[in-house]
Amino acid sequence: MGRARDAVRHARRVASPAASRLRRELQWRRARVGRLLVGDGRAQPCRVAEHATPLFRPLAGLDEELQRGKVVNLRLAAARLDGLVLPPGAVFSFWRHVGRPSRSRGFVDGLVLDHGSLSAGVGGGMCQLTNLLYWMTLHTPLEVTERWRHSYDVFPDAGRTQPFGSGATCSWPTLDLQVSNPTAATFRLEVGVTDTHLEGRWTSDRPVGLRYEVYEAAHVMEPTMTGAFVRRNVLRRRVFDLDGAQVADEPVAENHALMRYRPFLPSGDA
Template sequence: MSKAKAAMKPIRRSRLRLFAGKRYYTWARYWQWLTASGTRARSRSAEVLAYTAAAHATPLLRKLRNVDMQLQYNKITNLRLAAARLDGLLIRPGETFSYWQSIGKPTRRKGYLDGMVLFYGGFRTGTGGGLCQLSNLIYWMALHTPLTVTERHRHSYDVFPDEKRTQPFGSGATCAYNYLDLQLTNHTEHTYQLKLHLDDTHLHGEWRCDNEQLYQYEIYEAEHVISLEPWGGYIRSNRIRRRVLTRSGELAGDEAVAENHALMMYSPLLYPPAGTEEGAL
């Protein structure tokens, strides 16, 4: 992990450099979309597939330190618009799901509002802000299915403490139109369907399937470390793994899922990670 952690040292870049870099990666993605081989998942169905493969829900509102709650309310509007574009999407055998190709660019003309966007260890407002909650949900559920994650991006900064965290650190998928995408490929023999909806308090999601899954999956964290780097910052690292279980609960496999490294933007001595005892760092 040492090389990856060394690369986390903050580097100040000019606004011109940031602007040019974003444009480069944005147009590189457009070119990739134009030239990509393979079949993209495009079809949606109002008919719900018979079996639930995975389901999860996340709260719509969370009080965050120094964050205007109006941005949270705006996020709910953004989530409703994006979820409506994805609800009922089918991923047939051999097809690939692309988060941004399926949603499209979030713009004011489409009704998207200013929400919170994480930016180099802090946050700012941006049209369509808050859609990472949806990509996080889809990714987390996908880890509980045999769908293959072919593109996923981790957060480079750990901005908020672990208060009320229910999932392992680093188990989400950040997104930014269009160069930070979430893509899943269906290498199975069965069709999967994404179902999404919002109620008054939560964003709800399901991966459904036309057949019952042979295995169940348990996601867990391994090798969690918080290290003080020579340049003065704290780096938080871990690995996400999953146990593959038969229907009877027998262990059929134990797989590596992801490796995470993030620059902490708060003192780990003041906010110990969830499940970590004081003084254990």
């Protein structure tokens, strides 16, 4: 019986990646997620949203070599995405366009978060790119149709400029980031890696006529029965017209993550 169980477990491990890939490809077909065309190299005339994040962070426990590997991986992925055009009704899929991060395609070991622990993995570092894309897209009329939250909060806030939970994790091919264009405008994605930053921009062929402000609400850090802490919040988005009048205040996402560090608690708190 023991050998039979081991054989079943081995078969499941072998079949799992193939089954995940098949399920994802079927989803791409059902959602009509196709290969988007690359533009002619010229940005659309209207800048809609842009953002940049540093490539290297001086955080304890981060292997410098893995950070350098991450940059290699980001350059490869950015080259696959830069210039993609999202016409009305089209759907963008991160993994559909980046493809499987493998050594044969030039990807190297980079930083991977596995259940809240730091490790090395081929193609590691892609989450920095999906984080950037997600944050930028929240500042456009494009719709995020698939996004996976981070399940662990690994590092204490150090100079945080965005709300907790404003990123999107990814894992080939099961955890994807997908964006649809419900508007009549055509959008173009620009992504690049400099010596110090990952940079991105959404441009459009016409003004969108709206401005977006993402903020957090209901933010708490709560202890669990085990003594660990869980961090929760709600992301919301204010929408303003060109005159500065607020036209909407809408929920974006709910986040909760197990904290891998102990939060600072004021004196007297448990």
